[in-house]
Amino acid sequence: MNPNVIKLHNLRFRWPGQAEDILHIPDMQIHQGEHLFIQGSSGSGKTTLLNIISGINCPNAGTVQVLDTALANLSTIQRDQFRVDHLGVIFQQFNLLPYLSLLENVQLPCWFSHKRKAQAGDEAALRLLDELQIPKHLVNKPVNALSVGQQQRVAVARALIGRPEIIIADEPTSALDTNNRNRFLELLFSEANQQGSTLVFVSHDPHIAQKFSRVIELSDINHAGETII
Amino acid sequence: MKLLKLAAKSAWNRKISLSLAMFSIAISILLLLGVDKIRKEAKNSFINTISQTDLIVGARSGPVNLLLYSVFHIGNATNNISYASYQKIAAKKRVKWTVPISLGDSHRGFRVMGTSRDYFRYYRYANARTLQFQHGKPFVDVYDAVIGYEVARALNYSLNDNIIISHGIVSSKFAEHDDKPFRIVGILKKTGTPVDRTIQVSLQGIEAIHIDWQSGTRSGLKISAEQARKMGLEPKAITAFMLGLENKIDTFRLQRKINEYRAEPLLAIIPGATLATLWQTIGNFEKVLLVVSALVLMAGLIGLLTTLLTTLNERRREMAVLRAVGAHAYHVMLLFVLEATFVVAGGCVLGVALLYLIQSVIQPLVADLYGIHISLCLLDGEQLLVLGAAVLLGILFSLIPGLIAYKRSLQDGLMVKI
Numbered sequence: 001m002n003p004n005v006i007k008l009h010n011l012r013f014r015w016p017g018q019a020e021d022i023l024h025i026p027d028m029q030i031h032q033g034e035h036l037f038i039q040g041s042s043g044s045g046k047t048t049l050l051n052i053i054s055g056i057n058c059p060n061a062g063t064v065q066v067l068d069t070a071l072a073n074l075s076t077i078q079r080d081q082f083r084v085d086h087l088g089v090i091f092q093q094f095n096l097l098p099y100l101s102l103l104e105n106v107q108l109p110c111w112f113s114h115k116r117k118a119q120a121g122d123e124a125a126l127r128l129l130d131e132l133q134i135p136k137h138l139v140n141k142p143v144n145a146l147s148v149g150q151q152q153r154v155a156v157a158r159a160l161i162g163r164p165e166i167i168i169a170d171e172p173t174s175a176l177d178t179n180n181r182n183r184f185l186e187l188l189f190s191e192a193n194q195q196g197s198t199l200v201f202v203s204h205d206p207h208i209a210q211k212f213s214r215v216i217e218l219s220d221i222n223h224a225g226e227t228i229i
Numbered sequence: 230m231k232l233l234k235l236a237a238k239s240a241w242n243r244k245i246s247l248s249l250a251m252f253s254i255a256i257s258i259l260l261l262l263g264v265d266k267i268r269k270e271a272k273n274s275f276i277n278t279i280s281q282t283d284l285i286v287g288a289r290s291g292p293v294n295l296l297l298y299s300v301f302h303i304g305n306a307t308n309n310i311s312y313a314s315y316q317k318i319a320a321k322k323r324v325k326w327t328v329p330i331s332l333g334d335s336h337r338g339f340r341v342m343g344t345s346r347d348y349f350r351y352y353r354y355a356n357a358r359t360l361q362f363q364h365g366k367p368f369v370d371v372y373d374a375v376i377g378y379e380v381a382r383a384l385n386y387s388l389n390d391n392i393i394i395s396h397g398i399v400s401s402k403f404a405e406h407d408d409k410p411f412r413i414v415g416i417l418k419k420t421g422t423p424v425d426r427t428i429q430v431s432l433q434g435i436e437a438i439h440i441d442w443q444s445g446t447r448s449g450l451k452i453s454a455e456q457a458r459k460m461g462l463e464p465k466a467i468t469a470f471m472l473g474l475e476n477k478i479d480t481f482r483l484q485r486k487i488n489e490y491r492a493e494p495l496l497a498i499i500p501g502a503t504l505a506t507l508w509q510t511i512g513n514f515e516k517v518l519l520v521v522s523a524l525v526l527m528a529g530l531i532g533l534l535t536t537l538l539t540t541l542n543e544r545r546r547e548m549a550v551l552r553a554v555g556a557h558a559y560h561v562m563l564l565f566v567l568e569a570t571f572v573v574a575g576g577c578v579l580g581v582a583l584l585y586l587i588q589s590v591i592q593p594l595v596a597d598l599y600g601i602h603i604s605l606c607l608l609d610g611e612q613l614l615v616l617g618a619a620v621l622l623g624i625l626f627s628l629i630p631g632l633i634a635y636k637r638s639l640q641d642g643l644m645v646k647i
Contacts, residue, residue, distance in 0.1 A: 056552065056639075077557050084555020091553070094546045099242035111231040112555035158554070 004065075005166060005198050006030040006053060011062035012224075013045075013052060021060075022048055024224035028216075030200060032165075035189060037209050038202040040218030046202040049218070050168050053200065054087055055079035067165055084113040088159030088197070090169040095155035096143040102129070103139050106157045109164075116162025128157040132187050149180040156188055163195045171203050185211055232560060236567035239547065243540060247568070250533040251576045257526040258580025258619060259587075262612055264522045266584070268515040270603055275508060277355035278422045279471075279500050283480050286310070286318065286487055287469035289494035293510075296503045299330055299469040302340045302423050305398070306332065309466035314493055318472070323479045326351045328471040331435045331464065334394050334406075339380045341394050341428045343435030343467070349375075351473060354422045364388050365415030371433045371458055375415035379425035388413055392428070394438060404446075406438040409454040433462040472497075526619060530626050533572055537565060537630040541637075548638045561638045562631035569627030570620065577616045581608065 013023040022045045030036055040046045051057040055071045064071045067086055096105045106125040110117035132153040152172055159167050173181040192199045209215045240247055279300050287295045288308035297303040319327040328351055331343030349360050349367045365388050368375055390413045396404035437457040441450050487497035548561050592603050
C-alpha cells in the first residue's frame with residue numbers, strides 16, 4: 001500500500017469571530033500518487049481545507065501532517081517555504097501574473113524555492129509548456145494574449161515545475177467549457193502521473209468525479225455543524 | 230533579487246499612475262531644493278555686500294534704514310550729517326580709515342555716489358575682496374566718474390564717455406546737471422553687490438554740480454564747470470560714512486561715543502550685526518517658503534500613498550498567486566515598500582536633474598538681469614538630508630498599504646473573493 005502523503009487527524013477549524021466550526025474532520029488520509037476528488041457544494045469549506053493543507057491557515061485543533069511533517073511544528077515562514085518546496089497550486093482562474101511573460105509565470109515557484117529550481121533544471125518550463133500543448137510562439141507573449149483554457153494549462157505547468165510531491169487544484173475547470181475541461185483533465189492527469197505527484201482536486205462539479213481514482217464527498221468526512229446527540 | 234525584479238515588473242505594469250506620482254514628487258523635490266538654493270544664494274549675496282567695515286555712521290534714524298540707504302542704496306537718508314562732524318570723527322586716533330558717502334543724485338536710474346578715493350582702497354565685499362577695475366582707474370579730476378559693471382553693461386558705456394547727472398533719484402529732464410558733464414575714467418569689475426549699479430564720483434564733483442543750486446532747484450546764478458572748479462569745493466554735508474578701526478576691540482566704545490555725540494544726532498551701526506537683524510526679518514519669509522515647499526512634498530507623498538492604496542484591491546489576486554508560489558507575507562509587504570522606494574528615489578533623481586537643468590538654463594539670464602551668480606555646485610549636506618528624508622518618508626508611508634496587504638494575504642490565503 002502506498003504511504004500517506006497527507007494525514008488529517010481530529011481537525012477543527014473556525015474562522016475568527018465565528019461561533020461554529022466550518023471544518024471538523026476526525027480522520028482523512030491521502031495516499032501517494034492518487035488522484036483525489038473532493039466534492040462539496042459552495043461554502044462547504046473546500047477551499048478552507050486546501051488552505052489548511054497548504055499551511056496558509058492553521059487549524060484550531062487537531063494535526064495536519066504533510067509528507068511526514070507536522071505543519072504545526074513549522075513557523076509561518078517555514079510553512080511558506082514548505083508550501084513552495086512540496087506543493088503546486090492551481091486556482092479557479094486568474095492564475096497568472098499579467099506583468100510577467102508566460103515563461104516567467106511558469107518559473108515563478110523556482111524563484112522562491114531552490115529545491116524546485118534544482119529539480120526543474122533549465123528546460124523544464126519549455127518542456128512542460130510543450131507537453132501541455134501551448135503553442136511555442138506564445139511563450140514570450142504577455143499572458144493576456146492567451147485564452148482562458150491556455151491560461152489554465154500554463155497554471156498546470158507552473159504547479160508541476162520542479163516536480164512537487166503534491167498538486168492542489170481549487171476548481172480549476174469551472175471557467176472552462178466541456179471540451180477544454182476534458183482536455184485539461186487529461187493533460188493534468190498524465191503530467192501528474194509522469195512525475196508521480198499526488199493530486200488533490202476540489203470542485204462542486206459532480207460530472208468530472210468519475211475520472212478520478214478516488215472521490216470524497218466533503219460532507220461525508222466533515223462533521224462540523226452536525227448536532228451532537 | 231527575485232523580489233526586486235518582481236517589484237520592478239509589477240510597478241512597470243502600473244507605470245502611468247506611478248510615474249505621475251513620481252513626477253509630483255519630482256516637482257516637490259525641485260521646489261524644495263530650488264527654494265533652498267535661492268535662499269542660500271540670496272543670503273550669500275546679501276551678507277557678502279559689505280565686509281571689514283567696522284561702523285557705518287549716518288544721521289540718527291533706524292539702524293536698518295541707515296544700512297539700507299548707505300550700503301544697498303535703497304530708500305533715502307532722513308537727514309545729512311555735517312562734514313565737520315565727519316572730519317572730527319575721522320581724525321580720532323583709533324580710526325584707521327573712513328570713506329564718506331554722499332547720495333541723492335542719479336543717472337538714468339543708477340545711483341550716483343560721491344565718495345573719496347579711499348573707497349577704492351578700503352571698501353571690502355564678499356570676504357575681504359577689494360574693488361577691481363575692469364578698465365581705467367579711480368577718479369582724479371572733479372568731473373571724473375567711475376561706473377559699476379552693471380551700469381557700463383546696461384547703458385553700453387566705455388571709457389571717456391560723457392554722462393550727465395540728474396538731480397534727485399528720479400531722472401527728469403528739468404533737473405539735470407547738464408552744464409557739468411562727467412567723464413568716465415574707470416569701469417569696475419563685477420562684484421554682485423549694489424556697487425555694480427552705482428556711479429562713483431568725488432565729493433568735490435557732487436559739490437560742484439550743486440554749487441549753483443538751492444533747495445533742489447537751479448538758482449538764478451550760473452556758474453560754469455570751469456568756474457566751479459576754481460571755487461572752494463569743500464562739502465558742507467555728506468550722507469553717511471564707513472569707518473574702519475585700528476583695532477576691532479574699540480568698535481563698541483566708538484559706537485557708543487558716536488551715538489552720544491553732542492554736536493548733532495548721529496547713529497553708528499555695526500554692519501554685520503544690522504545685516505543679521507535685517508536678514509532675520511527677510512529670512513522669516515524664506516522660512517515660510519521652505520515650509521510651503523515641505524508641505525508640497527508631503528502632498529506628493531500622500532499622492533503616492535493614495536496611488537498605492539487604490540491598487541490594493543486590484544493587486545489582491547497578484548498577492549494570492551505569490552503566496553501560493555511560496556512568497557511570505559512579509560514579501561508582500563516588501564513589494565509595496567520597494568515600489569514606494571522606486572517611485573520616491575526616482576522622483577528625487579528626476580527632481581535634482583530638473584533643478585540642474587533649470588539652473589543651467591536660467592544661470593546666464595539671472596546673471597544678466599540681477600547680477601547674481603548662481604553656482605552649479607553639488608548638493609550640500611542639508612539638501613542630501615532632504616532627499617534622504619523624502620525617501621524615508623516614502624518608505625514609512627508605503628508601510629500603510631504594505632501592512633494592509635500583509636494582513637490580508639495572511640487571511641485571504643489562496644482564497645480570494647472578488
